[in-house]
Amino acid sequence: EPEVTQTPSHQVTQMGQEVILRCVPISNHLYFYWYRQILGQKVEFLVSFYNNEISEKSEIFDDQFSVERPDGSNFTLKIRSTKLEDSAMYFCASSGQGPWGDTQYFGPGTRLTVL
Amino acid sequence: GNSVTQMEGPVTLSEEAFLTINCTYTATGYPSLFWYVQYPGEGLQLLLKATKADDKGSNKGFEATYRKETTSFHLEKGSVQVSDSAVYFCALKGKGNKLVFGAGTILRVKS
Numbered sequence: 001e002p003e004v005t006q007t008p009s010h011q012v013t014q015m016g017q018e019v020i021l022r023c024v025p026i027s028n029h030l031y032f033y034w035y036r037q038i039l040g041q042k043v044e045f046l047v048s049f050y051n052n053e054i055s056e057k058s059e060i061f062d063d064q065f066s067v068e069r070p071d072g073s074n075f076t077l078k079i080r081s082t083k084l085e086d087s088a089m090y091f092c093a094s095s096g097q098g099p100w101g102d103t104q105y106f107g108p109g110t111r112l113t114v115l
Numbered sequence: 116g117n118s119v120t121q122m123e124g125p126v127t128l129s130e131e132a133f134l135t136i137n138c139t140y141t142a143t144g145y146p147s148l149f150w151y152v153q154y155p156g157e158g159l160q161l162l163l164k165a166t167k168a169d170d171k172g173s174n175k176g177f178e179a180t181y182r183k184e185t186t187s188f189h190l191e192k193g194s195v196q197v198s199d200s201a202v203y204f205c206a207l208k209g210k211g212n213k214l215v216f217g218a219g220t221i222l223r224v225k226s
Contacts, residue, residue: 041218043159043204043214045213048212055211056213058213093214104161105161108158109158
């Protein structure tokens with residue numbers, strides 16, 4: 001069964017450093033997403049991406065964050081200058097159809113620890 | 116805006132007990148509703164979904180019915196197993212792409 005993959009599984013970084021989290025969505029999917037889950041809290045939407053541009057973003061997704069689809073298979077989330085509060089599990093997801101009623105499939109997550 | 120409220124956990128049950136995890140939502144229009152499950156150390160897996168009122172989603176013995184009149188999507192299972200121990204998330208998707216999640220409910224099943 002096709003699945004979303006994410007690398008690395010765990011990333012440790014120093015405050016102020018840049019990190020890039022990588023995702024390979026399901027191959028025929030067209031919509032891509034990033035969510036995060038701070039330990040013990042809700043899963044929160046960050047951004048959705050379609051047709052090489054951001055289609056929706058939350059207030060969390062400020063200028064420190066960016067997303068890119070650098071080739072036909074990868075989808076990345078970059079945090080330019082990490083803060084302690086960016087420590088969280090980051091989930092990538094993908095879906096195959098338009099915005100109504102379709103299912104998002106999630107990757108296993110990348111645990112980001114900012115020291 | 117859209118929101119999801121789940122019953123607080125943890126919920127602790129003995130094996131073969133009946134499970135209900137309550138979920139209610141607030142949304143404009145007619146959202147799609149989902150239950151996701153997160154097993155220890157793993158990511159989110161879709162458990163079941165319903166896209167319109169009175170639809171029943173079901174999978175692996177779990178069921179949930181989309182109740183528009185009570186804005187609810189309660190998760191049920193007739194007989195839980197130890198392997199069902201996980202965190203369960205109710206979520207909705209309205210107009211647009213983003214999923215809005217509830218806080219999650221921890222389920223612990225004892226043998």
